């Protein structure tokens with residue numbers, strides 16, 4: 001029987017990155033997946049959502065083509081074609097990752113893993129139902145032995161107890177992302193990242209969208225200026241946003257929600273409702289209790305080296321509750337892999353959570369990176385609007401701004417809202433991570449005209465030497 005260097009439970013981004021890195025370093029790996037290779041990210045999350053956002057973006061561009069001097073008559077959304085393209089992108093990505101795993105001679109087992117001991121895993125072969133809850137077992141089981149086990153079981157949508165999951169009008173992000181028809185109306189409970197991205201997709205493809213948010217603003221974890229700007233833009237485009245609204249019940253396509261400012265209970269039409277109030281780590285409670293493995297409701301407890309409380313068992317990705325971003329899970333997977341494969345006497349590699357770029361793929365996009373300081377003593381705040389950026393003017397995307405928090409010539413944090421800002425903000429992330437002096441970057445020639453020039457503009461402005469604009 002093969003004794004694996006590691007058996008990995010869950011084939012999402014964190015699990016498959018760990019698998020590949022261990023294999024690259026010479027370890028033999030088994031990976032268990034109860035659904036599809038690629039996990040939530042490839043099959044129900046990042047990939048399908050960004051594929052549909054691309055269709056929504058094209059729809060928007062065509063709708064606004066007149067302003068660029070291009071007349072398009074009578075265009076229509078062919079939603080089954082949007083869905084077909086989305087499914088093809090998923091298949092391509094899944095096949096790519098599967099080939100990558102095969103290239104590294106990683107043994108893949110399709111079924112549900114159950115940790116029996118720190119070096120033993122039982123696999124019940126089978127496949128998860130698309131509802132994300134029910135397993136269909138073949139009846140066959142396999143025992144695997146390993147020096148290490150990595151838990152990378154991911155997360156699932158959080159649905160409050162008062163919501164009837166069997167009501168067909170209520171959908172989780174998994175169900176909505178695989179829909180094959182366009183809902184005429186969509187009500188979204190939760191004005192966070194997932195809620196706003198779905199609002200962007202469906203409103204641009206033609207659905208009437210309402211967002212119901214408990215807090216007093218959407219994207220409450222971002223700077224208030226960002227929340228205000230995206231609210232203004234989305235409302236201008238016809239999305240109804242109800243903040244300080246508490247959803248009390250949803251029944252037969254009707255939501256009752258309390259307007260917490262007035263105390264009134266209002267009825268909201270909700271023929272289809274997405275519940276997007278957060279995600280919960282997938283925890284196999286009974287098994288972990290038997291193993292004495294520490295976990296909370298947020299996730300499996302890990303230290304900064306990805307070790308759990310049980311020697312030989314590691315955990316990475318959403319299952320740890322440290323973040324629900326694929327790129328954080330990938331990094332955790334790499335860190336765990338390198339720690340498993342480290343030679344005697346070598347130090348453990350530590351996870352660094354200080355600089356995590358987070359993107360919200362609305363139109364326009366939003367990015368946050370670094371930690372906005374609570375104590376603003378000695379902090380310079382610079383806010384530069386996109387309407388001073390030549391490329392934004394040429395392409396007619398003047399909305400949004402870049403805001404930076406700078407102290408002692410170093411950027412502490414930055415948040416931006418603007419066209420494709422996800423593609424320019426890594427420069428700022430690198431500056432924060434490398435603690436670069438702002439003058440060093442401001443003095444580097446930036447290509448003209450580019451959206452990225454706004455970073456140099458903001459740094460120049462902070463240094464009181466802006467030459468391309470005034471505020």
Ligand SMILES: Cc1cc2nc3c(=O)[nH]c(=O)nc-3n(C[C@H](O)[C@H](O)[C@H](O)COP(=O)(O)OP(=O)(O)OC[C@H]3O[C@@H](n4cnc5c(N)ncnc54)[C@H](O)[C@@H]3O)c2cc1C
Pocket residue numbers: 009010011012013014015032033034035036038039040041042044045046047049050111112113114128152153154155173177194282284316317318319323324325326327328329
């Ligand atoms: C709609 C949506 C959009 C998103 N967009 C983005 C984005 O643009 N960028 C970004 O960074 N993040 C995004 N995310 C978050 C991202 O998908 C997750 O952070 C990422 O998938 C986490 O990776 P993971 O490997 O930890 O877990 P997952 O991707 O959840 O994978 C875990 C896998 O483990 C399997 N599993 C669980 N238990 C067992 C078991 N006992 N045996 C075998 N297999 C098991 C599951 O079937 C699953 O495939 C999005 C999420 C959603 C829902």
